[in-house]
Amino acid sequence: AQSVTQLDSQVPVFEEAPVELRCNYSSSVSVYLFWYVQYPNQGLQLLLKYLSGSTLVKGINGFEAEFNKSQTSFHLRKPSVHISDTAEYFCAVSGPGGGNKLTFGTGTQLKVEL
Amino acid sequence: DVKVTQSSRYLVKRTGEKVFLECVQDMDHENMFWYRQDPGLGLRLIYFSYDVKMKEKGDIPEGYSVSREKKERFSLILESASTNQTSMYLCATTGGGRVDETQYFGPGTRLLVL
Numbered sequence: 001a002q003s004v005t006q007l008d009s010q011v012p013v014f015e016e017a018p019v020e021l022r023c024n025y026s027s028s029v030s031v032y033l034f035w036y037v038q039y040p041n042q043g044l045q046l047l048l049k050y051l052s053g054s055t056l057v058k059g060i061n062g063f064e065a066e067f068n069k070s071q072t073s074f075h076l077r078k079p080s081v082h083i084s085d086t087a088e089y090f091c092a093v094s095g096p097g098g099g100n101k102l103t104f105g106t107g108t109q110l111k112v113e114l
Numbered sequence: 115d116v117k118v119t120q121s122s123r124y125l126v127k128r129t130g131e132k133v134f135l136e137c138v139q140d141m142d143h144e145n146m147f148w149y150r151q152d153p154g155l156g157l158r159l160i161y162f163s164y165d166v167k168m169k170e171k172g173d174i175p176e177g178y179s180v181s182r183e184k185k186e187r188f189s190l191i192l193e194s195a196s197t198n199q200t201s202m203y204l205c206a207t208t209g210g211g212r213v214d215e216t217q218y219f220g221p222g223t224r225l226l227v228l
Contacts, residue, residue, distance in 0.1 A: 006156075009154065032213055032214045034216075036217075036219075041221075042221055042222075043118070043204055043206075043219030043220050043221045043222050044157075044204070044206075044217075044219040045219065046216045046217075049214070049216065051214045090156060090157065094213045094214070095213060100145060100208050100210075100211055100212060100213050100214075100215045100217075101147075101159060101162065101172070102157075102159075102217060104156040104157040104158075105156055106154055106155060106156040107156050
């Protein structure tokens with residue numbers, strides 16, 4: 001079975017500061033990893049995904065994530081956040097045997113302050 | 115662009131009522147999903163469907179049923195609503211069954227059961 005752990009439920013940060021949102025996964029087989037973002041009062045939308053190849057994945061809105069197989073991590077980063085990045089961020093995993101079902105983490109609320 | 119719509123943004127029901135949540139997609143996608151989202155728990159899969167008239171249980175199906183009579187529409191049914199079903203309900207779709215596919219989400223229905 002697959003699982004995802006997001007270690008931080010809330011991350012406050014000042015505008016223009018860098019941010020890292022942490023995600024660790026547990027799986028005995030190869031997995032595909034996703035980050036989704038949920039802006040206030042909206043559904044989720046895809047930020048980026050890792051399927052294979054380069055371990056550094058670039059997504060929308062200046063976000064990137066690095067897949068680290070040895071540490072089973074897929075942390076999300078942005079070098080300089082904007083107030084509009086305030087949202088909830090979800091890490092998710094899918095893998096063989098599960099079809100395209102996703103297992104989500106519990107989410108990290110990013111709050112960007114002036 | 116994929117468009118996923120949900121019949122209501124906010125819904126208030128009484129304990130014991132039968133509740134229908136509707137999800138419609140306009141991209142001829144094969145797969146549709148229902149999740150519930152609760153603070154600190156992330157998204158949990160209730161039911162999903164890979165084809166018309168086909169359904170499979172997710173991780174938390176108890177107290178729910180689904181219906182998919184047409185490809186574009188996937189309904190979630192609460193046979194007898196209870197207060198512990200107060201939650202945000204999110205519908206999602208994917209085009210096929212590959213494990214690397216992006217899920218497209220609707221805006222969500224916030225259900226309050228009194």
